Amino acid sequence: MLQTVGDMVRSILVVLAAVAVIMIITNRADPDPIREVAITEPLIVANMSAGFPVLVPQGQEGYRLTSARWENSEPGVWHLGYVTPETAYVQVEQSATKELTFISDQLAGTAKSGSELIDGEQWSVYTGSGSAALVRTAGGVTTAVTGTAPRAELISVAESLAVPTQAL
Numbered sequence: 001m002l003q004t005v006g007d008m009v010r011s012i013l014v015v016l017a018a019v020a021v022i023m024i025i026t027n028r029a030d031p032d033p034i035r036e037v038a039i040t041e042p043l044i045v046a047n048m049s050a051g052f053p054v055l056v057p058q059g060q061e062g063y064r065l066t067s068a069r070w071e072n073s074e075p076g077v078w079h080l081g082y083v084t085p086e087t088a089y090v091q092v093e094q095s096a097t098k099e100l101t102f103i104s105d106q107l108a109g110t111a112k113s114g115s116e117l118i119d120g121e122q123w124s125v126y127t128g129s130g131s132a133a134l135v136r137t138a139g140g141v142t143t144a145v146t147g148t149a150p151r152a153e154l155i156s157v158a159e160s161l162a163v164p165t166q167a168l
Helices: 002-026 040-049 099-106 151-160
Strands: 064-071 077-083 089-095 110-118 121-128 131-138 141-147
Touching (some): 040 064, 110 131, 110 151, 131 151
Antiparallel strands (some): 064 077, 121 131, 131 141
8 A cells, every 4th residue: 555655656757757848848929919020221321212301209218119110102211119117008100291281191080189398399289089299390390109108108209209310
């Protein structure tokens, strides 16, 4: 009887060890659902195609770039999309088009609700269902900072927009 119980315990330990090895080998952390992209190639294409200085937010800690592209339409559109540390969405769009045309194309469902002075320049504020936008037209180029992030965060992104001075 003693030998039978001992054999059973040893058998269970062997099976548990095998299960533990299988779990260690196959257990992987869940992949990050947010897919980040590189900005380098789209930025090169945009700089060659745009005909205006393309802007990129600078110093936004924790922002994750999820989309970057130059849309070679007429007129072309520079697009950047970010997920913030709080998982809100912020996008930057630029195009050599008039503000009203750009708004009807890019900001459907929003209405002008005021203006904001950012770094000495007047930006129009648009709000809609769960989203907001800051829009400025200067030098024939319309720039929009939009998203689900709070207005203060959109202002911070607008303040940080600059022409990249080095390769990213």
